[in-house]
Amino acid sequence: MSDTVNLVILGASGDLTHRLLLPGLGTLLKAQPDRRVNLIGAASEKLGADEWRQRVSEALHDCGPKVADAVATGSTYVTIDSTDPDELKKLLDPLTGPVVLYFALPPAISMKTCEALGRLDLPDDLRLAIEKPFGSDPDSAHRFNQLLARLVPEDRVFRVDHFLGKSTILNLLGLRFTNRFFEPVWNHNNIERITIVSDETLALEGRAGYYDHSGALKDMIQSHLLLVMALLCMEAPNRIDADELRDLQVHVLRATQLWSDDPVGSSRRARYEAGQVGDEKVPNYVDEPGVDPARNTETLAEVTVEINSRRWRGVPITLRSGKALGDEVRAITVVFKEAFEPEGFSNSGEPNVVVIGMADERLAVRLNTNGADDKFVLEETVLSADLGDSPLRPYGEILAHIMDGDPLLSVRNDVAEELWRILSPVLDAWQQGRVPLDSYRAGSAGPTNWS
Numbered sequence: 001m002s003d004t005v006n007l008v009i010l011g012a013s014g015d016l017t018h019r020l021l022l023p024g025l026g027t028l029l030k031a032q033p034d035r036r037v038n039l040i041g042a043a044s045e046k047l048g049a050d051e052w053r054q055r056v057s058e059a060l061h062d063c064g065p066k067v068a069d070a071v072a073t074g075s076t077y078v079t080i081d082s083t084d085p086d087e088l089k090k091l092l093d094p095l096t097g098p099v100v101l102y103f104a105l106p107p108a109i110s111m112k113t114c115e116a117l118g119r120l121d122l123p124d125d126l127r128l129a130i131e132k133p134f135g136s137d138p139d140s141a142h143r144f145n146q147l148l149a150r151l152v153p154e155d156r157v158f159r160v161d162h163f164l165g166k167s168t169i170l171n172l173l174g175l176r177f178t179n180r181f182f183e184p185v186w187n188h189n190n191i192e193r194i195t196i197v198s199d200e201t202l203a204l205e206g207r208a209g210y211y212d213h214s215g216a217l218k219d220m221i222q223s224h225l226l227l228v229m230a231l232l233c234m235e236a237p238n239r240i241d242a243d244e245l246r247d248l249q250v251h252v253l254r255a256t257q258l259w260s261d262d263p264v265g266s267s268r269r270a271r272y273e274a275g276q277v278g279d280e281k282v283p284n285y286v287d288e289p290g291v292d293p294a295r296n297t298e299t300l301a302e303v304t305v306e307i308n309s310r311r312w313r314g315v316p317i318t319l320r321s322g323k324a325l326g327d328e329v330r331a332i333t334v335v336f337k338e339a340f341e342p343e344g345f346s347n348s349g350e351p352n353v354v355v356i357g358m359a360d361e362r363l364a365v366r367l368n369t370n371g372a373d374d375k376f377v378l379e380e381t382v383l384s385a386d387l388g389d390s391p392l393r394p395y396g397e398i399l400a401h402i403m404d405g406d407p408l409l410s411v412r413n414d415v416a417e418e419l420w421r422i423l424s425p426v427l428d429a430w431q432q433g434r435v436p437l438d439s440y441r442a443g444s445a446g447p448t449n450w451s
C-alpha cells in the first residue's frame with residue numbers, strides 16, 4: 001500500500017478540475033485501487049462540504065461507486081483566496097506527508113499564488129503542478145521559472161502537458177528506437193517533409209474567457225505540438241528516463257528555427273466563420289459570447305520550422321492546429337523522398353508515408369506493391385497496426401507521475417523557455433498585422449486559399 005498523498009487542487013470549482021482532473025483521478029484509482037489520496041479542493045467560490053463531495057463522487061464515477069464514495073467522503077473543500085499567504089498557510093500547515101499542490105487556476109493567479117507561497121515555510125515534500133499556458137512569452141516564462149526555483153527544486157515542479165500522455169511518448173520512442181528499419185532512415189537524406197496536425201471539430205464551447213486571449217498558436221502549437229516534434233526528431237536516448245528525454249528534447253529544440261528564419265513566410269493564421277460541423281450549427285467565432293473581435297484571435301494556426309542539425313537540415317516540419325474543422329485529425333505524417341525506381345513499370349510509385357495517430361494511437365505505413373492483375377502496375381498498400389492505448393485518461397497518467405515524484409511527463413524549465421523562443425517572432429509578426437488573418441467556414445477543411 002502506498003503512502004497517502006495530499007492532493008490539493010487550487011481552482012477546484014473550475015472547468016479543468018471538473019472535466020479533466022477528477023475524471024482522470026477516477027481512472028487512476030480504478031487501475032490502482034491501493035493508492036491513498038487525501039483530496040482537498042480549494043477555490044474562491046463558497047461551496048458547502050456536501051456539494052463538493054457530491055461533485056467529487058460524480059466526477060470519479062469511472063473508478064466505481066465504492067472507491068468514488070471513499071475518496072469523496074474523506075475529501076474536504078476550503079474557500080480561499082490563493083493569493084493570500086495567510087490563507088495558504090492555514091491550508092498547508094495541518095498537512096503531513098507528501099503534498100501535491102495543483103494549480104488549476106487562471107495563469108495570472110497561479111503566478112501570484114507562487115509569490116504568496118514564497119513568503120511561507122513550505123512543506124518538506126511539496127510538489128507543484130503548473131498548468132499551461134506557462135507564461136505568455138519568453139520573458140514571462142523565464143520570470144515564472146525563476147519564481148518557482150525559489151520555492152522548490154526543479155524536479156518537484158511539474159509543468160503539465162496533457163497532450164503528451166505516457167502512451168503517446170512511449171509509442172513514439174518504441175517505434176523509432178526499437179525498429180532497426182526506422183532509425184537509419186530517420187533523417188534529411190530520406191525524409192522529404194513532416195507534418196504534425198491536431199485539428200478538432202469542436203468550436204469554442206463557451207471557453208472564450210481563456211481561448212480568446214490565447215488562440216491556436218499558443219494553445220496548441222507552443223504548448224504541445226513542438227514537444228511532439230522534439231520527441232519525434234530527437235537523437236536516440238540511452239535509457240528512458242526523465243533527465244535523458246528532456247536533455248534530448250531541449251537539444252533538438254535549441255536547433256529549431258522558423259523556416260528560412262522568416263516569421264511571415266513560415267506562418268499562417270485564420271478564424272472560423274459561421275458554418276456546420278456534422279449536425280451542429282456553429283456561429284461565427286466573433287459572435288460567440290465573450291469574444292472581442294479586435295483581439296484578432298486565430299482559431300487555426302500553422303507554422304513551418306526547420307531543425308538546423310546534421311540530421312534534419314532542409315526538412316520542413318509543419319505544425320498545425322485548429323478548431324471547428326470538418327475532420328478530427330491528430331496525426332504525425334512523415335513523407336519520404338521518392339525511391340529510385342527502375343524503368344519498366346507502367347506507372348510510378350508514390351513516396352512512402354508513415355502516419356502515427358496521436359489520439360487513436362494507430363500506425364499506418366504506405367508502401368508501393370505490384371498489382372495483382374498486372375505486376376507492372378504499382379499499387380498503394382497500407383499496413384496498419386494499433387499501437388496500444390492506456391486504460392488511464394491523460395490526467396490520470398499525469399497525476400500518477402506527480403504523486404510518484406517522477407517528472408517523465410512534465411516539461412522542464414529550459415524546455416518551456418525554448419518553446420517560447422522558437423515562436424516569439426511569429427507572435428510579434430501577427431501582433432504587428434504582418435500576416436493576414438484568413439477565414440474559413442466552420443466544418444470545412446480550412447481557408448480555401450490554403451492548399
Ligand code: NDP
Pocket residue numbers: 010011012013014015016017019020042043044045046080081082083103104105106107109131132133210
Ligand atoms: P476556470 O476559470 O474554469 O477555473 C478557475 C478556477 O480558479 C475556479 O475554481 C476559480 O474559483 C479559481 N480561482 C480564481 N481565482 C482564485 C483565487 N484568487 N483564489 C482561489 N481560487 C481562484 O479555469 P479552467 O479550470 O478552465 O483552467 C484552469 C487552468 O487550467 C488554466 O491555466 C487553463 O489554461 C488550464 N487548462 C484548462 C483546460 C480546460 O479544458 N479547462 C485544459 C488545459 C489546461 P471561482 O470559480 O470561485 O472564481
